[in-house]
């Protein structure tokens with residue numbers, strides 16, 4: 001089947017052609033996403049075999065590429081877009097690969113070394129999530145200080161109350177400590193040094209500092225902290241994921257302890 005024929009078939013069934021990347025951002029209205037990807041040569045592709053229920057978007061760029069290379073293609077994955085507590089500007093979807101035949105030229109490493117490839121990617125990604133956490137925490141401090149300077153209660157800005165100052169001080173100290181670890185991990189990576197332990201430490205501290213800072217920020221904003229008119233409630237929702245993805249805090253403690261004990 002040529003690309004044009006496959007495209008026509010897909011469009012007849014109500015599919016849209018997506019841009020030539022696998023970016024699911026911007027598909028907020030989509031309930032499900034179907035991906036067409038290259039499989040091994042000779043695998044028949046039959047649109048009739050596919051269940052289309054709930055699918056609103058389909059990516060055809062891999063189909064085109066595969067057709068150009070002479071590969072047949074078939075549907076490999078259907079994913080549900082998740083509804084999340086936070087980071088809602090970034091769409092999250094689970095991809096399920098069933099009976100997926102990967103041609104040799106698409107292998108990322110030798111066969112059987114997939115876990116190593118995945119873990120290596122995670123190690124680098126952790127520094128990125130640590131930096132994300134640091135950024136959210138910094139925003140919490142910035143907004144909390146700004147609000148504490150301007151919100152007047154009992155005749156004075158709330159920033160003059162020691163209880164509010166304590167929160168701001170704790171946020172600032174945590175952020176600077178986290179920043180040091182994040183930059184250190186990034187430096188180790190840039191220098192080609194082993195950064196597994198340093199990355200885990202940076203991610204663990206930065207994400208926990210971030211959640212605490214977001215919690216403090218909501219508290220400094222008082223009732224407004226709980227409302228969407230101000231950014232603090234979003235910070236709190238966005239902060240939590242940094243303790244979960246790219247390895248949970250529990251797993252990072254495990255990684256750090258193992259690197260010391262073993």
Ligand SMILES: Cc1cc2nc3c(=O)[nH]c(=O)nc-3n(C[C@H](O)[C@H](O)[C@H](O)COP(=O)(O)OP(=O)(O)OC[C@H]3O[C@@H](n4cnc5c(N)ncnc54)[C@H](O)[C@@H]3O)c2cc1C
Pocket residue numbers: 084092241244245246247248249250251254
């Ligand atoms: C918004 C979002 C985006 C994501 N993006 C991606 C992505 O792009 N790619 C990807 O691969 N994954 C992604 N994930 C998945 C994410 O990495 C996992 O959810 C996370 O690693 C935790 O795994 P889990 O959900 O299976 O929890 P589980 O492993 O079931 O853990 C549940 C709880 O048990 C604890 N626990 C588990 N094992 C141990 C242990 N050995 N010792 C101590 N405690 C333990 C955990 O810390 C956690 O508290 C994403 C998740 C979310 C929510």
